[in-house]
Amino acid sequence: MARNPERRTVLLDAAIEALAHEGARGLTFRAVDARAGVPTGTSSNYFTDRDQLLSQVADRIFVRLAPPPGAIDAALLPAPGKELVGELMRWMVRRLSAERTCYLGLFELRLEAVRRPELRTQLTKVLRSDLDLNIRIHLDAGMPGDADTVRLLYFALTGLLFDHFTVPDLHGDQDLDELVGTVVARLVPES
Template identity: 80%
Template sequence: MARNPERRTALLDAAIQVLADEGARGLTFRAVDARADVPTGTSSNYFRDRDQVLSQVADRIFERLAPEPGDFETALLAGPSRPLVLDLMRQIAQRLAAERTCYLGLFELRLEAVRRPELRTQLTKVLRSDLDANIQGHLQAGMPGDADTVRLLYFALTGLLVDHFTVPGLHGDRDLDDLIETVVTRVVPDM
């Protein structure tokens, strides 16, 4: 297997684009090579099979979606409150909207995980780690609510973003920020 980390990352980014544009069925070594603009056969030098690509794509998506180091700590300087939760939820939505390809790629991975137990295991591990970190951060920061508050925010934002990216007109003239505010106001207790 080839060991150039920058090339591996570029191939994973290309795989994310293929997933977002063509779905999991369109994810082939040839499609990844074409999207990365590398010679045919390059990705097969980096990944033993398609399952390995799918598995590593999940990790790469979360690397790309992660906030900048220190962002959460800086936001907490304002003190825990419902308005801070609203601001953080909007920041998450903005980050995901800026990385639309990653979010759509993640959605495709979720669908593919239904048919691939190994991918389901890997994706569950990655998603659980992210959710657990969010719950832990919320609780340690003294934010309003409990672990279930974070879970409800997660469920709501996941659904809102699926709608936002796939059927943006579904909620009429209500924009994403307005819907997030409604969710936070109804789910997060006031301090």
């Protein structure tokens, strides 16, 4: 198996593109090679099978979606409160919107996980870890609400972004900032 980490990253990013644009059924070694601009057969030198490719794509998506080092600490500098929760939610929406392809790829992986128990196990572990981290950060920062507040914000944000990326006209004339403001106003208690 090939060991060039830069080439592996290029292939994984190409796989994310393929997932986002063609769906899980369109994620083939040939499609990844074509999107990466490498000779046909290159991907098969890096990934033993499609399951390994899907698994490593999942890992790469979470690397790309992670905020830069120190960004969370900086974002938490203002005094905790409902207003800061709203600002943080909007910040997250902007970050995830900037990585639209990754987020669409993650949706495709979630759908594929319905049919692949190993992928479902891996995604569940990573998503649960991320949600638990968000709950810890929220509570440790003294933000209003409890763990259920964070879970509800997570579910609302996930659904909002899913609709935004797939059927944006569903929102009518409301922009994302307004919708996030409504979610925070309704779900986050006063300090």
